Amino acid sequence: MKTLSFSFSTKLTFDDYVHDHSFALRIIPPNTEAQKIISCGLDISPAVATKQTVDAFGNNVTAGYIQGDHRFLDFEIKGTAxxxxxxHSTFLMPCYLYQSEYTAPDEELRDFYTELKDKNISDVSDRAAFFSDILSDIIEYKKGVTTTATTAAEAFAMKTGVCQDFSHILISLLRMGGIHARYVAGLAFCDGETHSWVEYWTGNQWEGIDPANNCPVNDDYLVISTGRDFRDCAIDRGVMFGRYTQQLQLVRSVLT
Known part of the structure; x- marks a missing residue:
């Protein structure tokens, strides 16, 4: 067991004024079997009243609404866990067995799985580690090539991507083999940004593996949210009105 201090901040800046801005933040880490949140404070600017809810996947959701004109939305969490x-968690949702928008394989990814599936690896943990090893060899970790909209099939075709892409590809492979797998967003030893990894169902419990770093998940990982893929775990989502054409995002995280 390890006590971690964590912080995460995001600054959204719009190039023109927006208004009637409804947003939902999945940013407050949940209490789970593997992590106990000792303290966690959330600051939002512009100051606004918020409502705390929990979504279908057990993620904490902070919902808010800013009516007047504004050109930024900043939020930050600080705490210890x-x-x-x-x-390990022992609660299973059937939806994690089925491919989702980001993990659905194309022909190339299905052919790749077919080449690997006959390997004599019956243990689920060994199979997940085997797939992770293969991806580490053939996928280049590189920023700026993929986006948050890139699917597993698209990243696999390019043979490049970041943690989100590694996670989506591994989830796709595991689900093709009849293994429940879910996407995890959080903070890890690779400070500076949020991170993603994978949890797979062993038959009795969830186990974590980090395909981008090709290693098991340990006490240096803090879960913020889980879901079928990135879409279920997006840190911030919102709808607003205005003439803006783009938004700039600055993200910083620290886990010690």
């Missing part, structure tokens, strides 16, 4: 990666 006790993490024990030897403890």
């Amino acid at each position: 006790e993490v024990d990666s030897t403890k």
